[in-house]
Amino acid sequence: MKKVKIVVAGPRGRMGKEAVELVLETENFELAGVLDRRNDGKSLREAEGVDSDALIYTDIYKCFKEQQPDVLIDLTTPEVGMEHTVIALESGVRPVVGTTGFSTGDLAKLEDLCKQTRLGCIIAPNFAVGAVLMMKFSKMAARYFSDVEIIELHHDQKLDAPSGTAVKTAEMISSVRERKKQGHNDEKEAIPGARGADFEGMHIHSVRLPGLIAHQQVMFGSDGQTLSIRHDSYNRASFMSGVKLAVETVMEKDSLVYGLENIIE
Ligand SMILES: NC(=O)c1ccc[n+]([C@@H]2O[C@H](COP(=O)([O-])OP(=O)(O)OC[C@H]3O[C@@H](n4cnc5c(N)ncnc54)[C@H](O)[C@@H]3O)[C@@H](O)[C@H]2O)c1
Numbered sequence: 001m002k003k004v005k006i007v008v009a010g011p012r013g014r015m016g017k018e019a020v021e022l023v024l025e026t027e028n029f030e031l032a033g034v035l036d037r038r039n040d041g042k043s044l045r046e047a048e049g050v051d052s053d054a055l056i057y058t059d060i061y062k063c064f065k066e067q068q069p070d071v072l073i074d075l076t077t078p079e080v081g082m083e084h085t086v087i088a089l090e091s092g093v094r095p096v097v098g099t100t101g102f103s104t105g106d107l108a109k110l111e112d113l114c115k116q117t118r119l120g121c122i123i124a125p126n127f128a129v130g131a132v133l134m135m136k137f138s139k140m141a142a143r144y145f146s147d148v149e150i151i152e153l154h155h156d157q158k159l160d161a162p163s164g165t166a167v168k169t170a171e172m173i174s175s176v177r178e179r180k181k182q183g184h185n186d187e188k189e190a191i192p193g194a195r196g197a198d199f200e201g202m203h204i205h206s207v208r209l210p211g212l213i214a215h216q217q218v219m220f221g222s223d224g225q226t227l228s229i230r231h232d233s234y235n236r237a238s239f240m241s242g243v244k245l246a247v248e249t250v251m252e253k254d255s256l257v258y259g260l261e262n263i264i265e
């Protein structure tokens with residue numbers, strides 16, 4: 001069986017390190033190279049002490065030209081991730097993107113690019129299977145509860161707020177719920193931001209604290225009852241089976257897939 005040749009962008013990051021390990025330990029995956037901001041031309045072994053002779057590139061075009069990968073796994077920052085994803089599609093490389101913070105405009109652009117190139121691209125705000133189920137269950141519950149607040153909690157090194165998972169959850173809920181302004185009609189914030197971000201009348205609260213990894217509680221309320229659906233990732237290994245599934249699946253796709261719920265039965 002032909003191995004899937006993979007480039008990982010952001011290999012020194014919290015997620016990137018795990019993704020490099022995943023690629024190295026998966027039998028039908030091959031680490032073709034990594035994209036980083038430093039150590040151009042060195043091997044991962046030389047620069048980072050990783051048990052791999054894969055080369056580090058700072059130039060994505062050079063990397064793709066020399067290595068001809070099948071898949072790019074991007075785990076960087078929103079701006080860099082978008083740039084990498086566009087270049088990958090234009091270069092015939094299928095992106096698997098864990099990087100969060102893409103705008104709806106970015107997603108529309110990538111959808112068009114996938115159509116033009118007929119290449120698959122998977123953008124997954126959350127690779128943890130439990131988080132995908134939390135989002136699906138929240139969508140189910142929203143048919144019965146029209147009032148909901150999303151509380152997402154992450155480590156304090158996170159750049160984007162609200163989290164990609166919270167935005168995706170809100171989008172999935174709003175696909176089955178009428179727009180509704182929640183809370184009292186006359187409510188006022190004595191301190192700006194007290195009620196959180198407003199997504200079609202739904203409120204999203206972002207907590208950032210050291211000690212946390214990635215957590216979310218979706219809380220529904222109606223007369224005399226509440227329902228809370230919660231997911232917790234306690235380490236970044238929790239995301240890796242989703243990354244593996246996305247890499248395997250993207251090879252069979254010819255369009256944009258936004259959210260792992262679309263590929264998990
Ligand atoms: N989808 C998921 O399941 C999931 C899970 C965790 C994190 N994330 C997202 O993944 C992204 C990375 O998260 P993290 O915690 O690993 O962040 P991190 O800050 O630890 O890692 C990001 C890495 O990107 C590198 N980088 C920045 N610019 C670069 C460039 N031009 N070329 C190559 N590398 C570059 C940085 O050097 C850094 O090592 C974030 O957007 C985060 O929200 C997604």
Ligand SMILES: O=C(O)C1=N[C@H](C(=O)O)CCC1
Nearest residue numbers: 100125126158163164165214
């Ligand atoms: O650590 C992060 O950053 C995470 N980001 C994702 C998001 O924005 O939803 C999910 C998991 C961890």
